[in-house]
Amino acid sequence: MPRRKDDRSPSRRSLDILDAFSEAQPVLTLSQIARISDLPLPTAHRLVAELLAWGALERDDSGALQIGLHLWEIAALAPRALGLREIAMPFIEDLYEATHQNVSLGARDGSEVLYLERVSGREAVGILAKVGSRWPLHATGVGLVLLAYAPIEIQERILAAPLQRFTPKTIGDPGELRATLAEIRRTGVAISDRQITLDAISVAAPIHDRTGRVIAAISLVLPSAETSQGQYVPLVRTSARGISRALGWGFPSSNRS
Amino acid sequence: MPRRKDDRSPSRRSLDILDAFSEAQPVLTLSQIARISDLPLPTAHRLVAELLAWGALERDDSGALQIGLHLWEIAALAPRALGLREIAMPFIEDLYEATHQNVSLGARDGSEVLYLERVSGREAVGILAKVGSRWPLHATGVGLVLLAYAPIEIQERILAAPLQRFTPKTIGDPGELRATLAEIRRTGVAISDRQITLDAISVAAPIHDRTGRVIAAISLVLPSAETSQGQYVPLVRTSARGISRALGWGFPSSNRS
DNA sequence: AACCGCACTTTCACCTGGTGGAAGTCGAGT
DNA sequence: ACTCGACTTCCACCAGGTGAAAGTGCGGTT
Numbered sequence: 155m156p157r158r159k160d161d162r163s164p165s166r167r168s169l170d171i172l173d174a175f176s177e178a179q180p181v182l183t184l185s186q187i188a189r190i191s192d193l194p195l196p197t198a199h200r201l202v203a204e205l206l207a208w209g210a211l212e213r214d215d216s217g218a219l220q221i222g223l224h225l226w227e228i229a230a231l232a233p234r235a236l237g238l239r240e241i242a243m244p245f246i247e248d249l250y251e252a253t254h255q256n257v258s259l260g261a262r263d264g265s266e267v268l269y270l271e272r273v274s275g276r277e278a279v280g281i282l283a284k285v286g287s288r289w290p291l292h293a294t295g296v297g298l299v300l301l302a303y304a305p306i307e308i309q310e311r312i313l314a315a316p317l318q319r320f321t322p323k324t325i326g327d328p329g330e331l332r333a334t335l336a337e338i339r340r341t342g343v344a345i346s347d348r349q350i351t352l353d354a355i356s357v358a359a360p361i362h363d364r365t366g367r368v369i370a371a372i373s374l375v376l377p378s379a380e381t382s383q384g385q386y387v388p389l390v391r392t393s394a395r396g397i398s399r400a401l402g403w404g405f406p407s408s409n410r411s
Numbered sequence: 412m413p414r415r416k417d418d419r420s421p422s423r424r425s426l427d428i429l430d431a432f433s434e435a436q437p438v439l440t441l442s443q444i445a446r447i448s449d450l451p452l453p454t455a456h457r458l459v460a461e462l463l464a465w466g467a468l469e470r471d472d473s474g475a476l477q478i479g480l481h482l483w484e485i486a487a488l489a490p491r492a493l494g495l496r497e498i499a500m501p502f503i504e505d506l507y508e509a510t511h512q513n514v515s516l517g518a519r520d521g522s523e524v525l526y527l528e529r530v531s532g533r534e535a536v537g538i539l540a541k542v543g544s545r546w547p548l549h550a551t552g553v554g555l556v557l558l559a560y561a562p563i564e565i566q567e568r569i570l571a572a573p574l575q576r577f578t579p580k581t582i583g584d585p586g587e588l589r590a591t592l593a594e595i596r597r598t599g600v601a602i603s604d605r606q607i608t609l610d611a612i613s614v615a616a617p618i619h620d621r622t623g624r625v626i627a628a629i630s631l632v633l634p635s636a637e638t639s640q641g642q643y644v645p646l647v648r649t650s651a652r653g654i655s656r657a658l659g660w661g662f663p664s665s666n667r668s
Numbered sequence: 669a670a671c672c673g674c675a676c677t678t679t680c681a682c683c684t685g686g687t688g689g690a691a692g693t694c695g696a697g698t
Numbered sequence: 699a700c701t702c703g704a705c706t707t708c709c710a711c712c713a714g715g716t717g718a719a720a721g722t723g724c725g726g727t728t
Contacts, residue, residue, distance in 0.1 A: 164420065173485065210426060220490050221489040230542060231437045268480055420715075456706070
C-alpha cells in the first residue's frame with residue numbers, strides 16, 4: 155500500500171492550496187484548506203507556512219487565512235490582465251463618464267470570459283460580472299464578441315456542448331448562436347439582450363492587438379428599459395477602436411479577422 | 412559535498428520563480444528565470460511546466476513566459492486588494508469625475524506603500540505610481556498617511572533608517588518627518604509637496620475599517636502649478652470618509668485614531 | 669472545575685519522488 | 699558546415715517531503 159495516495163508534487167500542492175480560495179470563500183481556516191485541497195492536515199500546515207512566509211497568503215485579525223498582497227503584486231504583472239487594463243483605462247473612463255453606465259473589460263481564458271475590469275457608478279444597473287469572475291462565453295456581451303473571434307476549435311466545442319441558460323432570453327440553441335456569431339463578425343458589435351438578468355442588456359465590441367487578433371472586449375451594460383440602445387453602439391465601437399489603436403493596431407502588418 | 416546547494420523546498424522554489432518577474436521584466440525566457448531564481452535549468456524547466464499547467468504562467472506568441480490569468484484570478488480574491496477596491500471604486504470615480512486629476516488608492520505592506528488602484532485621465536499630470544508598484548512610505552501622499560497611522564515600530568524603523576530622496580523637496584530629515592506625521596494625525600490629511608517629481612503634489616486622506624484602524628489611503632495628485640490646492644482637501648477627505656463608512660466605520664465600536 | 673470537542677502544531681522513521689549533471693535536440697547567426 | 703545558446707530528456711542517487719500519531723490550547727458544556 156502506497157504511503158502517498160495521490161501523486162501531486164509539492165509545488166502543485168501549494169498551487170492547489172491557492173485554488174482552495176474562491177469568490178464564495180475568500181477567507182479560510184487551515185482545516186478548511188486541508189479539506190478542500192484534499193491534503194493531510196500536517197502537510198497543509200507546512201505548505202501554508204511556506205505560502206505565508208513568501209506572502210502568497212496572509213492571516214486576518216482572527217488568524218484565518220486569505221490571499222496575500224505579495225501574490226496580488228506579482229499577479230499585477232500579468233500582461234493579459236493589468237497590462238491591458240493600464241492601456242484601456244482612460245478609454246473606459248471616457249465611456250463611463252459619457253454614459254454613467256457599467257463598463258466592463260474581459261478576456262477569454264479557455265472557454266470562458268474572465269472579467270478584468272469593471273467601472274460602475276452608483277446609479278447603474280446591478281451587474282453580476284465582478285472583476286475576477288468567470289462566465290460562459292455565450293451568455294454575455296463580452297463573451298459573445300470573444301467567442302465570435304475565437305479559434306474555430308473553441309467555437310465548435312462550445313456549440314457542441316449544452317448551453318447553460320440564465321434567463322428565458324439566454325441563447326440556448328446552437329443554430330441561433332452560430333447565426334449570432336456570424337452577425338457579430340459582420341457588424342463588429344455584439345448585443346446581449348437580457349441573457350444574464352432580465353433587467354440588463356449589454357453592448358460589446360472587440361479589442362485587437364497589433365497583430366490584429368482579438369485579445370479582449372469591452373462592453374456597456376444598460377438597463378433593458380433603456381429605449382435608445384442604438385446610440386450606444388457607436389460609443390462602444392469607438393472606445394474599442396481607440397484601445398486597439400493604443401495597442402498598436404492599424405499599422406500595416408498582418409491583419410486577419 | 413552536498414548534492415543540493417540550497418535548501419529551498421520545491422514549493423518555495425516555485426514561488427521564487429514567480430518572484431523572478433518584475434515590472435522591469437514582465438516577460439522572461441526559461442533560462443532567464445533559472446538565472447534570476449538561481450536554479451539549475453532542468454529544475455526550473457520542471458517547475459515552470461507545473462506552473463504552466465496550473466495557469467500561474469503562460470507563454471506569449473514567441474514562447475516566452477509571463478504571469479498567467481489564472482494566477483491573476485486567484486490574486487483578485489485578496490481582500491486587502493480587490494476586495495477593498497470593489498468598495499472604494501464608486502468613490503474614486505466620483506473624485507475623478509469632479510476633478511479629472513489622478514486618483515490613487517494604496518495600502519501599506521510592511522514598510523512600503525503598495526498602490527492598489529489608480530484612475531488617471533489623459534490630461535492629468537504624469538504619475539509614476541502605477542497599480543502594483545511599491546514606494547517608500549515617507550515620499551508619497553498615500554504613504555505619509557499610512558505611516559502616520561502605522562504601528563509605532565514601523566514608524567520608528569523608518570525614522571531610524573536613511574530617508575531616500577527623489578527631489579530636493581523630499582523629506583530627508585527624521586525630525587521634519589516626525590513633525591509632518593503629527594500634523595497629519597492632527598488634520599487627517601497629508602500633503603506631499605513635490606516629493607517624487609517637481610511637477611506634482613498630492614493630497615491624501617486615511618481610510619478606516621470597521622474597527623477604526625487605518626487600512627488604506629486615497630490621494631489626488633495635482634500639478635504643482637495648481638494654485639488653489641486648498642479646494643481639493645475637503646473633496647479627498649469626504650471621499651475617504653465615504654469609503655470608510657462603506658466599510659462599516661462610524662458605528663459605535665472600538666474607535667481609536 | 670472537570671470534561672469534551674475541535675483546530676492547530678510538532679515529531680520522526682520511512683522511502684519515494686525531486687534532483688541536477690550529463691547528454692541530446694533544435695534553430696539562428698556567421 | 700560550424701558555433702553558440704536555449705531548451706528538453708534521461709536516470710541513478712539520496713535528501714527531504716510525507717503523514718500517522720501524539721501533543722497543545724482554547725472555548726463551550728455539564
